[in-house]
Amino acid sequence: QVQLVESGGRLMQAGGSLRLSCTASGRTFSSPAMGWFRQAPGKEREFVAGIRWRGNNTYYADSVKGRFTISRDNTKNTVYLQMNSLKPEDTAVYYCAAATYYRNPTSGAGYDYWGQGTQVTVSS
Numbered sequence: 001q002v003q004l005v006e007s008g009g010r011l012m013q014a015g016g017s018l019r020l021s022c023t024a025s026g027r028t029f030s031s032p033a034m035g036w037f038r039q040a041p042g043k044e045r046e047f048v049a050g051i052r053w054r055g056n057n058t059y060y061a062d063s064v065k066g067r068f069t070i071s072r073d074n075t076k077n078t079v080y081l082q083m084n085s086l087k088p089e090d091t092a093v094y095y096c097a098a099a100t101y102y103r104n105p106t107s108g109a110g111y112d113y114w115g116q117g118t119q120v121t122v123s124s
Contacts, residue, residue, distance in 0.1 A: 032052060090120060
């Protein structure tokens with residue numbers, strides 16, 4: 001079993017920056033890809049960003065491209081989401097996800113483990 005723990009969510013002002021972290025633990029962890037998703041109240045969960053564990057392939061939703069950056073530290077089994085120029089529409093619970101084998105990194109179906117989520121609220 002793999003556990004994912006997100007941290008870093010908080011109340012922010014529009015235009016601000018915030019970094020989320022997600023650390024994986026449990027049995028030997030070798031996920032080929034990790035991602036961030038978010039779910040706003042009354043909306044479906046949506047893909048935000050994904051990264052392959054080897055190489056530099058990254059993927060972003062159009063709504064965050066140019067503002068958010070996903071990165072990982074393999075030595076710490078941690079993936080980060082740097083969020084800049086935050087907007088009120090970025091308000092959501094942000095979830096970290098990990099895949100046991102590589103599939104479509106932009107779809108929730110491409111992941112097998114999920115964290116509990118961390119709340120990000122952006123006020124105008």
